[in-house]
Amino acid sequence: MLITCPYCGPRDVIEFTYQGDGNRERPQPASQDLDAWNAYVYDRLNPAGDHNEIWQHSGSCRAHLRVVRNTLTHEISSVAFTRGDHKVAARHKAEGKS
Amino acid sequence: MVERQSPLELELRTGSHGDFEHGIEVILSETRPGSILQLAAWPGQEKALIAGIRTVTGLALPDGAGAGSTDGVRSVFGFAPGKFTVVDEAEGLASAFANVVTPDIGTVTDLSHGRTAIRIAGPKAEWVLAKFFAIDFALPAFPVDAGRSTMHHDVFAQIQRTGTDQFDIYVFRSFARSFWKALCHASEEVGYEVQ
Numbered sequence: 001m002l003i004t005c006p007y008c009g010p011r012d013v014i015e016f017t018y019q020g021d022g023n024r025e026r027p028q029p030a031s032q033d034l035d036a037w038n039a040y041v042y043d044r045l046n047p048a049g050d051h052n053e054i055w056q057h058s059g060s061c062r063a064h065l066r067v068v069r070n071t072l073t074h075e076i077s078s079v080a081f082t083r084g085d086h087k088v089a090a091r092h093k094a095e096g097k098s
Numbered sequence: 099m100v101e102r103q104s105p106l107e108l109e110l111r112t113g114s115h116g117d118f119e120h121g122i123e124v125i126l127s128e129t130r131p132g133s134i135l136q137l138a139a140w141p142g143q144e145k146a147l148i149a150g151i152r153t154v155t156g157l158a159l160p161d162g163a164g165a166g167s168t169d170g171v172r173s174v175f176g177f178a179p180g181k182f183t184v185v186d187e188a189e190g191l192a193s194a195f196a197n198v199v200t201p202d203i204g205t206v207t208d209l210s211h212g213r214t215a216i217r218i219a220g221p222k223a224e225w226v227l228a229k230f231f232a233i234d235f236a237l238p239a240f241p242v243d244a245g246r247s248t249m250h251h252d253v254f255a256q257i258q259r260t261g262t263d264q265f266d267i268y269v270f271r272s273f274a275r276s277f278w279k280a281l282c283h284a285s286e287e288v289g290y291e292v293q
Contacts (some may be wrong), residue, residue, distance in 0.1 A: 022270060081179070
């Protein structure tokens with residue numbers, strides 16, 4: 001399986017480390033919403049098809065990447081830096097979006 | 099300055115080795131630069147850092163991921179977004195950067211004692227390295243002066259192409275001897291000389 005890092009180009013999967021499901025939304029650290037924490041820790045979509053994932057290019061540029069991988073074919077349909085995600089989240093928050 | 103001891107000392111045997119009767123197609127050496135630095139820019143400060151590198155080293159970094167530059171004495175290349183390796187034959191490069199790369203631009207990490215620089219040159223250098231690293235060493239994919247970071251058996255390595263058939267490899271000092279031995283074994287079939 002090859003993952004095309006936006007910085008390094010196509011690299012073998014051995015250079016990458018899976019960092020988990022990219023659909024999870026971590027509650028605020030002070031949150032006492034147990035349902036939200038339960039969903040964050042346990043709830044998974046487990047799709048047979050495209051899946052949002054977080055990978056780290058740990059064996060090279062060490063960037064964290066937002067990857068869409070097909071769980072049936074291993075086809076990678078999109079790769080992007082996660083860097084900047086927090087800015088998008090902050091902007092959405094400021095604009096009142098979820 | 100105190101003379102720095104090479105981790106390769108016990109294994110670095112100058113002369114011709116392997117299948118050299120049919121010609122020497124790879125030359126291995128340790129370049130022993132005085133300074134090896136890692137520079138990192140805070141998000142949005144990349145251009146300021148690149149300008150700082152130019153101020154200190156005189157090297158202009160071209161645009162693009164993994165782009166690099168070298169003048170034979172000093173070398174620089176990008177190995178990650180906003181991160182660069184800068185190498186100088188002379189010691190003291192970190193203090194030269196201290197006043198240029200200020201804390202609001204980024205960070206300077208002195209790795210001079212933490213990395214070992216190994217040079218592989220010759221017509222079969224690409225061939226030997228292709229056995230080590232799963233990256234494309236062909237000239238159009240890996241142009242002269244460019245840098246790449248990758249790994250060999252989980253040992254992180256940074257590679258800069260410093261000539262059409264010459265590469266400088268930076269590996270952890272603690273793994274350098276093992277990497278060197280592997281490189282020598284891999285070079286045996288083409289005939290190699292250690293300088």
